[in-house]
Amino acid sequence: MITFIPRDKVSKNWIIIAPILSIVFTIFFGLLIFTFLGYNPIETLYQIFISPFSRIDRISDILVKACPLIIIGTGLMLCFKSNVWNIGAEGQFIMGALLAGFIALSFPNIETKFFLIITIFTGFVGGALWAFIPAILKTKLNVNEILVSLMLVYVAILFIDFVVRGPLRDPMSFGFPLSKTYPEGALINKIHFPGVGFLGQLHYGILFVVLLIPISWVFINKTLGGFKINVLGSAPQAAKFAGFKQNSITITVLLLSGGLAGVAGVIEVSANIGQLQPEVSFGYGFTAIIVAFLGRLNPVGILFAGIMIATVKLGADNAQISMGIPKVVTGLFEGILLFFLLTGETLQKYRIKWSEVKY
Amino acid sequence: MEALILTIIATSIPLLLAATGELITEKSGVLNLGVEGMMLSGAVGAFAAVLWLENPYYGIVAGALCGALMASIFSIFTINFMTNQVATGLGLTIFAIGLTGLAGAPLIGKTIPSLPKIEIFLLSDIPLIGSILFKQDFVAYLSIAIIIFISFFLKYSKSGIILRAVGDDHQSAHSVGYPVKKIRWYATCFGGVCAGIGGAYIPLALTPHWAEEMTAGRGWIALALVVFASWIPWRIIVGALIFGGITIAQLVGQARGWPIPSQLLSMMPYLATIIALTVISGRLSKNHNVVPSSLGKPFFGSQ
Numbered sequence: 266m267i268t269f270i271p272r273d274k275v276s277k278n279w280i281i282i283a284p285i286l287s288i289v290f291t292i293f294f295g296l297l298i299f300t301f302l303g304y305n306p307i308e309t310l311y312q313i314f315i316s317p318f319s320r321i322d323r324i325s326d327i328l329v330k331a332c333p334l335i336i337i338g339t340g341l342m343l344c345f346k347s348n349v350w351n352i353g354a355e356g357q358f359i360m361g362a363l364l365a366g367f368i369a370l371s372f373p374n375i376e377t378k379f380f381l382i383i384t385i386f387t388g389f390v391g392g393a394l395w396a397f398i399p400a401i402l403k404t405k406l407n408v409n410e411i412l413v414s415l416m417l418v419y420v421a422i423l424f425i426d427f428v429v430r431g432p433l434r435d436p437m438s439f440g441f442p443l444s445k446t447y448p449e450g451a452l453i454n455k456i457h458f459p460g461v462g463f464l465g466q467l468h469y470g471i472l473f474v475v476l477l478i479p480i481s482w483v484f485i486n487k488t489l490g491g492f493k494i495n496v497l498g499s500a501p502q503a504a505k506f507a508g509f510k511q512n513s514i515t516i517t518v519l520l521l522s523g524g525l526a527g528v529a530g531v532i533e534v535s536a537n538i539g540q541l542q543p544e545v546s547f548g549y550g551f552t553a554i555i556v557a558f559l560g561r562l563n564p565v566g567i568l569f570a571g572i573m574i575a576t577v578k579l580g581a582d583n584a585q586i587s588m589g590i591p592k593v594v595t596g597l598f599e600g601i602l603l604f605f606l607l608t609g610e611t612l613q614k615y616r617i618k619w620s621e622v623k624y
Numbered sequence: 625m626e627a628l629i630l631t632i633i634a635t636s637i638p639l640l641l642a643a644t645g646e647l648i649t650e651k652s653g654v655l656n657l658g659v660e661g662m663m664l665s666g667a668v669g670a671f672a673a674v675l676w677l678e679n680p681y682y683g684i685v686a687g688a689l690c691g692a693l694m695a696s697i698f699s700i701f702t703i704n705f706m707t708n709q710v711a712t713g714l715g716l717t718i719f720a721i722g723l724t725g726l727a728g729a730p731l732i733g734k735t736i737p738s739l740p741k742i743e744i745f746l747l748s749d750i751p752l753i754g755s756i757l758f759k760q761d762f763v764a765y766l767s768i769a770i771i772i773f774i775s776f777f778l779k780y781s782k783s784g785i786i787l788r789a790v791g792d793d794h795q796s797a798h799s800v801g802y803p804v805k806k807i808r809w810y811a812t813c814f815g816g817v818c819a820g821i822g823g824a825y826i827p828l829a830l831t832p833h834w835a836e837e838m839t840a841g842r843g844w845i846a847l848a849l850v851v852f853a854s855w856i857p858w859r860i861i862v863g864a865l866i867f868g869g870i871t872i873a874q875l876v877g878q879a880r881g882w883p884i885p886s887q888l889l890s891m892m893p894y895l896a897t898i899i900a901l902t903v904i905s906g907r908l909s910k911n912h913n914v915v916p917s918s919l920g921k922p923f924f925g926s927q
């Protein structure tokens with residue numbers, strides 16, 4: 266029988282070992298399942314984990330794919346730290362993209378890139394408004410935010426489909442469900458490196474990530490707001506005695522995470538698509554949940570976690586093309602990874618003891 | 625009219641089963657958010673089994689086993705390794721979407737036979753009521769039997785009272801000598817079996833094809849139904865029929881060309897879920913006795 270004995274102190278070693286062991290276990294179990302279902306495990310392993318690094322433009326595509334994951338993941342970090350379970354980032358991403366798209370399409374001739382400040386801000390508002398629904402229901406009526414935020418994902422997916430096929434459809438799109446293309450001022454350009462040219466799809470949206478990581482690190486570790494979030498999550502009773510207003514923290518983290526998901530939506534559409542279409546997100550909002558946990562609810566960790574998960578996503582695309590493996594398979598790895606990461610969290614606080622006694 | 629009622633009942637059965645299973649799981653103090661994943665696994669397992677063994681009844685068994693397997697994974701991590709239940713449940717659903725997508729890839733484009741209807745002697749000849757209540761398939765009867773069984777189980781049986789005790793105060797239940805972890809394992813696996821059969825019912829009776837993520841959020845609606853029912857079994861029937869009715873109403877609306885865009889009609893079940901949760905939760909927060917007090921809290925054993 267295994268029993269868990271509480272440690273006197275949180276184990277520092279485990280904080281480093283746990284994510285590494287989790288990744289090793291995940292690959293092992295992933296391969297086991299692949300072999301069991303009749304796929305070549307070595308070929309799969311190569312396609313999913315190695316092929317994304319095989320060319321320089323592919324590496325830059327990893328960064329492009331990681332960009333929305335990191336932005337959303339950072340927002341979710343704030344929620345999860347304070348025990349607020351926003352799992353509707355996918356919907357907030359869509360509504361942010363949609364509201365910003367509406368503004369962008371309303372000014373068809375704008376050329377100055379300063380306009381991006383307005384569209385990104387609008388995206389933040391769009392996502393935050395969508396997250397405000399579970400926030401207000403949770404704080405005023407004690408409605409479960411998990412279910413409400415998730416139901417709103419389905420609503421958002423249907424709503425953007427309606428808008429793109431209806432009111433915002435480009436009459437010149439030959440019946441395709443597409444809006445007009447964005448004006449120059451609302452597009453995020455690819456980065457042109459002097460002497461090298463473009464590197465894959467790498468775009469200036471990545472600058473937002475470069476700014477976001479240090480800002481969120483300072484916010485979480487050095488400000489009163491961050492302190493309140495940490496206390497509320499790890500010691501709710503202490504937060505209560507200290508007089509922290511739980512409801513206002515809940516609302517704040519939901520608005521921030523919704524807003525960041527919305528910004529991710531704007532950047533994704535403005536940089537990679539350039540117009541609205543029924544599918545603007547490819548599960549980024551859900552994947553970012555894993556990114557937040559894999560990054561151990563820490564901005565720097567989330568940066569690396571985003572890059573790692575983006576690699577697996579791109580690898581899965583490659584595996585689909587070359588081996589016919591459906592790309593939802595990434596979920597398999599994400600799920601197992603999450604299980605082991607969470608187990609690692611337990612092992613930080615408890616040590617294992619083997620005993621003969623049955624209880 | 626009769627056909628309409630039959631469709632509503634058929635649509636509500638997966639919700640009914642999954643919600644009933646989750647109710648027992650939650651009564652033991654475990655919040656399993658992986659219902660959607662367990663249903664998906666049940667659906668793919670059932671589809672493969674029927675394709676292979678050519679008998680729809682094996683689909684029910686396969687669905688139950690796959691659901692139980694998923695629930696066991698959840699139990700190992702949350703009950704034995706004491707991981708966060710919310711995150712593990714999400715992980716289970718994400719894992720199952722990947723696993724079923726992979727396992728189901730060779731099944732796309734194939735068709736399976738549906739569950740046959742069982743007519744109950746004489747009763748099925750009663751006009752209207754007969755064909756609605758006594759000319760259903762095995763799973764429909766089974767789900768009603770399960771609801772009746774667990775209503776009595778929770779209220780009158782000793783095991784049911786122990787289960788509730790574990791969910792309400794695991795520390796006290798442990799002190800009195802009840803094996804908290806074992807009871808939670810059983811309750812979670814029961815939830816898995818029910819969700820698995822509920823998922824299996826989708827290819828066995830609703831659409832005889834396999835499609836990725838074919839449960840389309842039903843697992844999440846089932847979770848909402850448990851809250852809607854305030855953890856009282858028979859109320860799940862009412863809730864499931866309401867949601868079945870709304871789902872069918874929007875389909876009928878689309879078919880008859882109501883002057884509302886189809887996407888806005890398709891939102892109705894999800895919006896209805898939010899509204900129902902809001903109405904019920906407002907009332908629940910005034911009455912704290914209903915929610916199992918240890919729900920979602922891991923049990924660390926005695927120290």
